[in-house]
Amino acid sequence: MKHKRIKAPKLRQCLEAAAAVIVAEEPRLNALDSAIGDGDHGITMRIGFEAVKQKLSILPESAGIGEVLKESGSAFMGATGGAIGPLLGGMLASGEKALSGRTEMGPDEFRLWLAAMETSLSRMGKAKPGDKTILDAVHASCQAASQTGSDSIGEVCAKAAEAATLAAQMTATMLSVKGRSSRLGERVLGHPDPGAVSFSLILHAFANCLKEAADEADPAL
Numbered sequence: 023m024k025h026k027r028i029k030a031p032k033l034r035q036c037l038e039a040a041a042a043v044i045v046a047e048e049p050r051l052n053a054l055d056s057a058i059g060d061g062d063h064g065i066t067m068r069i070g071f072e073a074v075k076q077k078l079s080i081l082p083e084s085a086g087i088g089e090v091l092k093e094s095g096s097a098f099m100g101a102t103g104g105a106i107g108p109l110l111g112g113m114l115a116s117g118e119k120a121l122s123g124r125t126e127m128g129p130d131e132f133r134l135w136l137a138a139m140e141t142s143l144s145r146m147g148k149a150k151p152g153d154k155t156i157l158d159a160v161h162a163s164c165q166a167a168s169q170t171g172s173d174s175i176g177e178v179c180a181k182a183a184e185a186a187t188l189a190a191q192m193t194a195t196m197l198s199v200k201g202r203s204s205r206l207g208e209r210v211l212g213h214p215d216p217g218a219v220s221f222s223l224i225l226h227a228f229a230n231c232l233k234e235a236a237d238e239a240d241p242a243l
């Protein structure tokens with residue numbers, strides 16, 4: 023059965039699943055960044071998610087959803103530099119405020135978190151949809167999640183992940199207006215934004231983790 027609502031332990035599993043995917047995809051993410059940037063995106067993402075995993079491994083079992091997100095975000099930010107460190111760390115951490123007081127994450131909470139991610143990103147990165155950044159994937163996933171009327175976080179996350187993948191592919195058709203790649207003009211055409219690809223990988227890892235059968239022996243999950 024797909025997960026309809028989850029608690030903090032399952033959220034931790036989702037973050038660990040995302041870390042595993044990002045580590046496995048490091049070479050591809052570096053290659054994508056090499057085409058339009060300095061080729062370190064995979065390395066940065068791997069370092070950030072290794073820090074998230076490390077933090078989760080020492081976080082008390084009792085940590086709630088907000089604490090898990092806040093600690094993951096600050097671990098990511100603390101370990102990484104560049105542009106993506108504060109952006110992605112801030113996205114993860116944005117869930118703490120957005121979900122304050124919630125002990126479970128269902129479709130509504132997941133939508134709130136995605137919306138908080140988009141707000142945090144546009145505030146910090148000052149990008150708009152269409153600027154060929156991670157925001158394109160986040161924006162599309164937000165829209166998809168709000169248009170998916172389901173009572174299952176697994177289903178809503180799967181739709182959001184699909185939308186993020188399409189949006190990441192679409193960034194290949196866009197010119198870059200932010201950061202180093204904006205100086206490359208039309209040379210960026212045909213290459214997707216690595217941050218948008220990373221975000222779609224993270225959401226797919228979440229969706230796959232949410233598809234796994236709930237462990238009936240442990241209702242806390």
Ligand SMILES: [Mg+2]
Pocket residue numbers: 055059060061062063104
């Ligand atoms: Mg780079």
